[in-house]
Every structure is written in structure tokens, then in C-alpha cells.
Amino acid sequence: MLIIPVKEGENIDRALKRYKRKFDRTKTMRNLRARKQYTKPSVAKRAQKIKASYIQRLRTQEEIG
Structure with a gap:
């Protein structure tokens, strides 16, 4: 269970974002x-x-070109 402490005078939107x-x-x-x-x-x-092979292929292409 997540607990988000809301500070005194804090905007509810900000707490929701956190x-x-x-x-x-x-x-x-x-x-x-x-x-x-x-x-x-x-x-x-x-x-x-x-x-893993896909990522490796992307890295080699980035390295070459």
C-alpha cells in the first residue's frame, strides 16, 4: 500500500502527481x-x-552509422 504524506497547504494535484x-x-x-x-x-x-538481439542490432547500427 502506498502512503503519500500530504503537507500542510499542499495542492491536491501535486500530491496526486507524486x-x-x-x-x-x-x-x-x-x-x-x-x-x-x-x-x-x-x-x-x-x-x-x-x-536482447534487437537491442544489440540497434547498438551496432548506431555504432556504424
Whole structure:
């Protein structure tokens, strides 16, 4: 549970912005969406390898050109 202390005389919009930022940093929604459906470890590992190769390809292209 996230607790955001609101200071005396602080604007509610500012407190909401702090709450949203803190919520995003905890990656709660990302975890919930990932847990909605089961992914086999082999599939997760394959996706991780594909992502790594894509990033590597981008870095080599950036290095060359």
C-alpha cells in the first residue's frame, strides 16, 4: 500500500502527481498484467533473447552509422 504524506497547504494535484509517480515506479500494473496469463519459462527466455538481439542490432547500427 502506498502512503503519500500530504503537507500542510499542499495542492491536491501535486500530491496526486507524486502518488502516480510512486505508483509507476513500483511497477504494480506491469506485474498484474504479467500475472494475468501464464507464460512458460521457455517462451519467456525466447522473448528475452529476441529482445536482447534487437537491442544489440540497434547498438551496432548506431555504432556504424
